Amino acid sequence: MKLHYRSNLSAGCAALIAAVLLFLITPVQVAAEASSVHGISSRTLPYALSVLTGVCGVGLILQSLVLKKDEVKELDLRKEAKGLLYMLVLLAYGLGLKHSFLIATSLLGVATLAFTKCKKPWYYVISIVAVAVIYLMFTQLLHVRLP
Amino acid sequence: MDVLMAALGELFSFDCLLFMVLGVFIGIIFGAIPGMSGNLGVTVFLPFTFAMDTVPALILLCGIFYGSNFGGSISAILINTPGTNGACATLLDGYPMAKKGHPLKALDMSLVASTFGGLVSALTLLFFSPQISKVALSFGAPEYFALAVFGLSIIASVSGKSIMKGLVSGSLGMLLATVGIDKISGINRFTFGNIKMYNGIQMIAVLLGVYAVNQMISRVNGTEGGGQASSLVGTDRKSDRLTWKEAVSTVPTMAKSSIIGSVIGAIPGAGSAIAAYISYNEAKRCAKPGEKFGEGELKGIAAPESGNNGATASCLIPLLTLGIPGDAVAATLMGAFTMHGLVVGPKLFQTSGDLVYAIMIGSIVAQIVMYFQGRYLMPVFVKITHIPQQLLTALLMIICCAGAFAIANSVFEVYIMLIFGVVAYFMNKFGFPPVPIVLGMVLGPIAESNLRNALTLSDGSWMIFVQRPICLTFIILTVVLVVLLKRTSKKNAL
Numbered sequence: 001m002k003l004h005y006r007s008n009l010s011a012g013c014a015a016l017i018a019a020v021l022l023f024l025i026t027p028v029q030v031a032a033e034a035s036s037v038h039g040i041s042s043r044t045l046p047y048a049l050s051v052l053t054g055v056c057g058v059g060l061i062l063q064s065l066v067l068k069k070d071e072v073k074e075l076d077l078r079k080e081a082k083g084l085l086y087m088l089v090l091l092a093y094g095l096g097l098k099h100s101f102l103i104a105t106s107l108l109g110v111a112t113l114a115f116t117k118c119k120k121p122w123y124y125v126i127s128i129v130a131v132a133v134i135y136l137m138f139t140q141l142l143h144v145r146l147p
Numbered sequence: 148m149d150v151l152m153a154a155l156g157e158l159f160s161f162d163c164l165l166f167m168v169l170g171v172f173i174g175i176i177f178g179a180i181p182g183m184s185g186n187l188g189v190t191v192f193l194p195f196t197f198a199m200d201t202v203p204a205l206i207l208l209c210g211i212f213y214g215s216n217f218g219g220s221i222s223a224i225l226i227n228t229p230g231t232n233g234a235c236a237t238l239l240d241g242y243p244m245a246k247k248g249h250p251l252k253a254l255d256m257s258l259v260a261s262t263f264g265g266l267v268s269a270l271t272l273l274f275f276s277p278q279i280s281k282v283a284l285s286f287g288a289p290e291y292f293a294l295a296v297f298g299l300s301i302i303a304s305v306s307g308k309s310i311m312k313g314l315v316s317g318s319l320g321m322l323l324a325t326v327g328i329d330k331i332s333g334i335n336r337f338t339f340g341n342i343k344m345y346n347g348i349q350m351i352a353v354l355l356g357v358y359a360v361n362q363m364i365s366r367v368n369g370t371e372g373g374g375q376a377s378s379l380v381g382t383d384r385k386s387d388r389l390t391w392k393e394a395v396s397t398v399p400t401m402a403k404s405s406i407i408g409s410v411i412g413a414i415p416g417a418g419s420a421i422a423a424y425i426s427y428n429e430a431k432r433c434a435k436p437g438e439k440f441g442e443g444e445l446k447g448i449a450a451p452e453s454g455n456n457g458a459t460a461s462c463l464i465p466l467l468t469l470g471i472p473g474d475a476v477a478a479t480l481m482g483a484f485t486m487h488g489l490v491v492g493p494k495l496f497q498t499s500g501d502l503v504y505a506i507m508i509g510s511i512v513a514q515i516v517m518y519f520q521g522r523y524l525m526p527v528f529v530k531i532t533h534i535p536q537q538l539l540t541a542l543l544m545i546i547c548c549a550g551a552f553a554i555a556n557s558v559f560e561v562y563i564m565l566i567f568g569v570v571a572y573f574m575n576k577f578g579f580p581p582v583p584i585v586l587g588m589v590l591g592p593i594a595e596s597n598l599r600n601a602l603t604l605s606d607g608s609w610m611i612f613v614q615r616p617i618c619l620t621f622i623i624l625t626v627v628l629v630v631l632l633k634r635t636s637k638k639n640a641l
Contacts, residue, residue, distance in 0.1 A: 040602060045321065086364055097561055112367065113541045115368075138552075146552060
């Protein structure tokens, strides 16, 4: 199944949503200062960025709807589902990494190969050996303490 | 003269030359592996130098620093992932050239340009240290702000089809740089109550996510990458080397970029990434008809590489002459100098002139060593393109995870890398370019903090930005650059 979308229009909407979110989140995440430097405080830049993003978002929407300057792109939902599934693997990796770099990263390497439909057993062996080598190099040679 | 002879005697000893060769080699490796920077290399090898003599020890560490700057371009060109911050601009033309089936030519160009830039920088360090340090010292908050704005104007030239999308990406980069404790007010910004966020977000973790993880997700779901490996594997080695004529045609670009890099490198806090982008932009602005930047143009590799390597040795100028470390590596090197009994600053040349000149001349020799190492090891580096795509994807993912962890010995940086990989993947779907994110992250904090400092200095008057000559020059350059870029993009559109 394929989905068609207009690049500028959707980018504009995404930028506008991001701008509104940033505008709303700024006072919550950046405390007000007792005194500002000639009107410029810690909140000024985030607010300015939210305005800039919003203006660009509106500009992109206008480009698409009024000036008709846009490009229709295609999303293959089957492929995207695979991408989303891989992102879940990355999430699982993130959770597993806390416990063991060696096991979690070996599994990530194996999963990455499986996702690319690799049928060569040697590649799986190489990726696991690579993790072991990196683990040894980091812990023994570079004195980096891995989980 | 006696000092110079003593310096040459120190430098051309077996130990010194051996450690120089070793240092450059280690630096290239550290630079080429995404996530491992020259600073990490210098830090890791610093303890090994405790038992060594001063000059070989410092030559080893400087060699790592110089080598890493060239090494960063290898992964940028071959796998579209910059090994170092300074190599971000190199991938704009380096990777397209490799994709066209000319990875060796792209690497050759990078090597020649890196050596050229490094040599100019080292000669600048040797001959113009006092003069340049005076100019660099005259940079106050308004000048830094104007320099940052000038750098940010480059977003216009790296935004691809839509400047508005580039500005949104740039805003994201600047926003990411605000995370953590605000240096001026001490207020936490966007930390979400997480103590790990107090120190801010590490740029290299974001870079790995935006360039590497994003690419891996695209490869895994089959929306990118199928044909790339084959186009690189099919390379004809003999026809894929940089010719003498091609190298000569890029000399003016390399010369200009090296000077830009050397001057920017001497300004504390500016760094090689800014030098690379400004050099790239300048080369693009001066492009002749038929030169297609962004599609594998030789000058598009020559400019950023000469620029970022131009900023290497010259970043030692404020360190050696004034005792001010220009960037993170210089700060680590300052530690190394101190540990070896050298007190950097104005009196260094009087107290340890022979050692300092040995290091300065060693910087020149190290560039030549780097050239020969690069020249003969290049076919080995290119072998990376012969690794089957599936295996390369898995190995890169593994290396990136380890590299991200090594940034601060923390799982947090791996999370940042993964999150921004996913964010960049979706941004890519909407056509938002990734390069402005990097520019925003590098220049955003410089612009913000110096704007606030400048306004404090001027008691709130914005006239300070037009009353100071250097500042005014940068502002005029910014306006000229944006106008010219707009004209060029209109011409290209026609």
